[in-house]
Amino acid sequence: EDKVVQSPLSLVVHEGDTVTLNCSYEVTNFRSLLWYKQEKKAPTFLFMLTSSGIEKKSGRLSSILDKKELSSILNITATQTGDSAIYLCAVEARRDDKIIFGKGTRLHILP
């Protein structure tokens, strides 16, 4: 059965800290891995990763995929209170175009 596992499930840090969120997956015919940020309502897209070892960056956020280890990490440097959210990892299967989400990491940044 295809699955996506995220860790930690929740994390509390102080503003200015750096955090690393983890995502591991088991999926038949992997196509891509996606990261989303969910604040109050709908998840919003952050990154899409398809190739191993190539880092994607957007401001203080960055992410990288390791297809050998079937995993990805999302880094946030110099965290701000506005980074508080649930971060969701999802994997797309090539075989049937299915997109499966992990349970998310609930990140809380203390001022």
Next chain:
Amino acid sequence: DAGVIQSPRHEVTEMGQEVTLRCKPISGHNSLFWYRQTMMRGLELLIYFNNNVPIDDSGMPEDRFSAKMPNASFSTLKIQPSEPRDSAVYFCASSLGDRAKKLFFGSGTQLSVL
């Protein structure tokens, strides 16, 4: 573009009642997904459509759940009869193309079944 539009935003109903959730995907998108989110189980895929055709409904929990997509601009998710354990946020999402699906989510429907 207005984005993915879901209605209603909130629904409170009594056990046994029929519930219909509605979704209008982004114009031009050809894939539509229904997800359910709870604290315990996270974001679960219920069913998805490609070009209005249901591709995989293995995530639909029971026969009480059904989904339709009569045309490219409208989809419904129906629960009949509803039960308290169906209480959750239901999201609709759409995407464009066959590759590398970047999902755009609606604001969700918060369903409470009493």
